[in-house]
Amino acid sequence: MQNELNLITIQEAMDLLHVSRSTIDRWRKFKGLPYIKIGKEIFFNEKDVHAWVKQHTKIEDNYEDQIDQLQTIIIGYQSQTAHMWSSLIMKELRLFEEEIALNYPNRRVNIQWIDATNGLELVEGIISGGVHIASLGDYPIIMSHQISNLLPKFRPVLLCFDGKTSHSSGISLVIPKGKKYRDLFHSRGTTITTVVNSSASHRLNQWLPNTNFDYEIINQDMNSSYSNIMQGCVEASVMWEPYVSLSRLQGARTIDYESINDDYLTGVIAQEQWAQKNDDLVIAYLKAHIRTHQIARSSPLKVAKIISKSIGIQHSISTDIISKVRWDAAVYHQDLKALKNLLNHNKSYYSYDGSPNNIDINYQGYYMDEASKQLNLHRLFDQPLDGKWDAEILY
Structure with a gap:
């Protein structure tokens, strides 16, 4: 029956299109790739897949016709928060610009950086469309997901983590x-x-x-x-x-706070709809983000000089702080659990009848998965990682 209907499996579709499983799933969910579900199994009509690809190609052709249009991307960061210094380092080293020029040489992109005094300022910016990608602390990340319950059109997506420290x-x-x-x-x-x-x-x-x-x-x-x-x-x-x-x-x-077991986490978020429409730029940003972490781990003195010059603090202090932070973009189950734990310690996360609000952290691993693959790193990030923080492999 499968051959009579010209059906192919997910693996055959992956081979046909030369993409990963996470990409197939994303295209099904967000790009309208037609599929057939029989029980728990997913199949594709090969003719429909070819037609979808042709339609998609036409869209890309139209895009190429407009490629000389200038696109502005606004990045929100917090230079006065050490666990989010990676954004400042990326900015000073122009790594995001480098990734865009390397992978999309014909794209005209204007990158604007907004240095905020706190995370809620950036959350407000994402809601209004004045910020596209932002670095936040763990509590503002949770608050952005809480706000999404009140604003249905606002749906933040956690792209990756930034600086981490335990307890x-x-x-x-x-x-x-x-x-x-x-x-x-x-x-x-x-x-x-x-x-x-x-x-x-x-x-x-x-x-x-x-x-x-x-x-x-x-x-x-x-x-x-x-x-x-x-x-x-x-x-x-x-x-x-x-x-x-x-x-x-x-x-x-x-x-x-030795008695507090929650890890201190910072991360990167974006508005989901914007990320879907600009997934190539999101991936380019995450590649720059991972490269920044590699530099912070391998060349802490170089990074400390950048920090000291940019925000005017002693080189010894910036060096000491950088060496104590775990610069790792990877998303672990324990990290998502730590974010959920924040909900249990704050009464504002309870509904009027006193029951806990159900808030899920919207992590979509596709972006980290693609970024790590393009950097020839070998972990898969389409799902959060199991176990505790890996001491040997960091991103």
Whole structure:
């Protein structure tokens, strides 16, 4: 019956089109590649596949006719957050531009970089269309997926991860020079500054229920929090790197969240519809992202010089921080589980009847899969990786 209907299997379709299984699945889902499902099995009519390819080719021909049109891509990053320094390094080394020129020499692309003070600013930019690809901390990533429940047309997709550290290392409680930890519990109206709705404030909210003192949380950007700690204007602040190391260098005391088991993760997201329409550019960006990580791991001194020159911090501090961060774009099941764990520690993720909201992290491995293959790396990323972080193979 299969031959009489001119049906071919998925493997035969892959061989016919010279593409991977993840590409076939993506074309079925997003590009309208016709298929037939019999029970759990997927088949294709070979004639329909040829017709679809011809139709797709015509679309590409039309695209080539318009190739001289200038396309603007807006990249959002956060130079003041160490775990997302890869975007800054990529920008300074022009690796994204290099990937585009290498693979799409006829494309006219204008890349704009937006240096944001916090992740929610970039989430708002993606929603409005003012940002196309953004680097975010774990908490803003979760918040973007929460917002998608309220805005049906907004669907963020997690493309990959960026800097990672275990047990929330890289985020610390900072106390002014000369103050002691126990002073927090004896002060009336203790003021603690941090960036509200950030990865730092999330850790603070996890820590506070285990304490018993009167406090007030003040929403401040990291620069203001750092200044207030240096001047002794507040009792404490929750900061991320490099502000933790900068504070310590000036004599402030820092306390790590050893009791918090959540890993500190940063990642890259985009609006799903935009990513689908511009998958070649997304893949080019991820190739540049992976290459940036390779440079950060192999040449930390070179990268530290770039960071120090760009944002004006001591070379020794940037070198030390870079060496402590796991620069790995790979998505593990344990990473997605860590993001889901953030939901369980925040009441805003509960519906009005008190039941947890069901939020799934929209990770689509096709983009990382294609990027790693084009770089001749050998892992498959169409699905999250099993096990714990691999000490030998990083992306």
